[in-house]
Amino acid sequence: MEKIEHSTVTTNGIKMHVASLGSGPEILFLHGFPELWYSWRHQLVSLASLGYRCLAPDLRGYGDTDAPPSADSYTVLHIVGDLVGLLDALGVDKVFLVGHDWGANIAWHFCQLRPDKVKALVNMSVAYRPRHPTVKPVDGMRALFGDDFYVCRFQEPGETEEDFAQMDTAKLFQITLGSRNPRPPCIPKEIGFRGMPVPPLPSWLSQDDINYFASKFNHKGFTGPLNYYRALNLNWELMAPWSGVQIRVPVKFLVGDLDITYNLPGMKDYLHNGGFKQDVPFLQEVVVMEGVAHFINQEKPEEISMHIYDFIKKF
Numbered sequence: 001m002e003k004i005e006h007s008t009v010t011t012n013g014i015k016m017h018v019a020s021l022g023s024g025p026e027i028l029f030l031h032g033f034p035e036l037w038y039s040w041r042h043q044l045v046s047l048a049s050l051g052y053r054c055l056a057p058d059l060r061g062y063g064d065t066d067a068p069p070s071a072d073s074y075t076v077l078h079i080v081g082d083l084v085g086l087l088d089a090l091g092v093d094k095v096f097l098v099g100h101d102w103g104a105n106i107a108w109h110f111c112q113l114r115p116d117k118v119k120a121l122v123n124m125s126v127a128y129r130p131r132h133p134t135v136k137p138v139d140g141m142r143a144l145f146g147d148d149f150y151v152c153r154f155q156e157p158g159e160t161e162e163d164f165a166q167m168d169t170a171k172l173f174q175i176t177l178g179s180r181n182p183r184p185p186c187i188p189k190e191i192g193f194r195g196m197p198v199p200p201l202p203s204w205l206s207q208d209d210i211n212y213f214a215s216k217f218n219h220k221g222f223t224g225p226l227n228y229y230r231a232l233n234l235n236w237e238l239m240a241p242w243s244g245v246q247i248r249v250p251v252k253f254l255v256g257d258l259d260i261t262y263n264l265p266g267m268k269d270y271l272h273n274g275g276f277k278q279d280v281p282f283l284q285e286v287v288v289m290e291g292v293a294h295f296i297n298q299e300k301p302e303e304i305s306m307h308i309y310d311f312i313k314k315f
Contacts, residue, residue, distance in 0.1 A: 004044055008064070011085030012078065017064035018057045018086065022048025025119075026092050027312070028083065029056040032101020032125070034176060034225050036063045038212055039100065042301030043308065050309055055095075057086060059103070061224020063216045069223065071157070071230035075238055076109040079228075084114060093117070096312045097249075100124040100297050102228055109239070111247045120250040120315045122308045124296050125261050127253060127271060130279050131243050136233040144265070148186040154229040161222050163192040169214040170207075171198050177210070178202050180293045182263040204299050247280040252311040254304065256292030285311070 004021045019037040021044045029040040037056040044054040058065040060082050061074060068074075083106070087095065097118050099107030104126035111118050132140065142152045154160050164172060178199040179185075187193060201207065253276075255262045262268065270276055277283050287307060289300060297304045 001041060001045065004041075006064075009086055009089045011083075011089055012081045014060060014066035014068070014082065016057050016060070016066070016082060016086055018055055019044065020053065020055050021045065022051070022053045024051040024053050025312075026053045026055055026087075026090075026095045027308070028087070028095040028097050029054065030083075030097070030099040030103030030106050031056070031059060031062070032099075032103050033228065034173070034213075034217065034222065035101070036213060036216055038063075038209075038216075039295070039298060040098075043098070043297060043305050046302070046305035047309060052096075052312075055086075055090070055092075057083070059106070061220075061227060063220065067220060067224035071227040072234065074224070074227040074231040076106060076231075076235050077113075077238055079106050080110050080113050083110060084117065087117065094119050096308075096315070097121045098123075098308055099126075101126055101294070108247060111249050112239075112242050112245050115249050118249045120252075120312055121247075122252045122254070122311055124254045124304075125256075125259055125294055127255070127261070127267065127276060128247055128280055129270075131236060131239055133243065136236045138229075138233050145184050145186060148188050150185045150187055151229055151232070153187055153189070154226050157223075157230065160193075160226055163194055164222050166192070167194040169218050170210050173210045173213045173217075174198050174201060177205055177213075177295050177298070180258055182258045182260055182293075184260060184264065202299070204301070247282070249282060250311075250315065251280050251283045252285045252287070252307065253280075253283065254287045254289065254296060254307055256289045256294065256296050256299070258291065258293040259296070260294055262288070 004019050007018055009016050031039045037058050040056040048054050061067040097107050104123040107123055108128045141149055175196050292299055
């Protein structure tokens with residue numbers, strides 16, 4: 001870990017913090033919510049030792065990267081633009097892409113918009129879903145799960161920030177990272193995140209890990225990360241020209257069987273009965289890890305590093 005290098009790159013009008021380690025073919029790691037480059041700490045060390053140059057930025061709004069205030073500045077066009085600019089600044093032409101959670105969502109869009117930049121993709125937790133022709137994503141989630149569904153709860157500017165401010169940030173990370181409930185998270189307004197039970201610290205997370213996340217979020221706040229959710233419907237509008245564009249790069253997909261995303265209505269059927277393969281024609285493998293929850297790359301670091309390596313070494 002102490003060998004990981006930290007630098008700041010100017011890209012797409014912002015300054016972006018990047019953690020990097022190793023030399024060789026580049027792997028670009030994209031973290032999720034509410035995370036940081038640090039979520040990939042184990043994979044950086046493992047894959048650098050196997051001969052790769054590992055790059056893990058704090059995405060726009062997170063950690064030591066700039067956080068524009070407006071939700072309109074967090075569309076997938078902005079985020080993919082940041083990453084293309086990052087690769088250009090580093091003199092990198094093509095990468096292996098690895099994503100988890102929101103990072104996986106960004107990775108799918110990266111492959112739609114700039115497949116010329118991607119050798120292969122290993123994505124986790126969030127499967128590709130094609131753009132619905134008439135229903136905006138937040139509207140669809142509200143119809144399916146109600147106003148208390150966390151994505152709907154995140155929409156109102158300032159509301160979730162106020163909720164989070166009423167609790168210890170380290171405890172918030174313990175709740176978020178330690179959750180093993182596969183049901184869709186619905187948080188009534190009157191209870192809020194502050195009223196949720198704090199699970200015990202899982203064996204794969206140390207208090208130091210929790211404190212690292214908490215310290216960065218205490219400094220930066222949550223508005224940038226929450227703005228990704230607030231830009232969901234705007235993404236739907238902006239991505240209209242790419243409707244029907246398939247993901248045409250080689251893909252391996254990994255998910256835990258206790259992951260909320262794997263247990264959403266219709267998801268197992270989509271992943272296993274041909275729908276996913278139709279939208280992602282170069283899909284080569286779907287791996288469901290038993291007894292594993294959402295934060296798969298941190299919960300099973302060695303296995304995930306090997307899954308990535310076994311796939312990308314073919315290309």
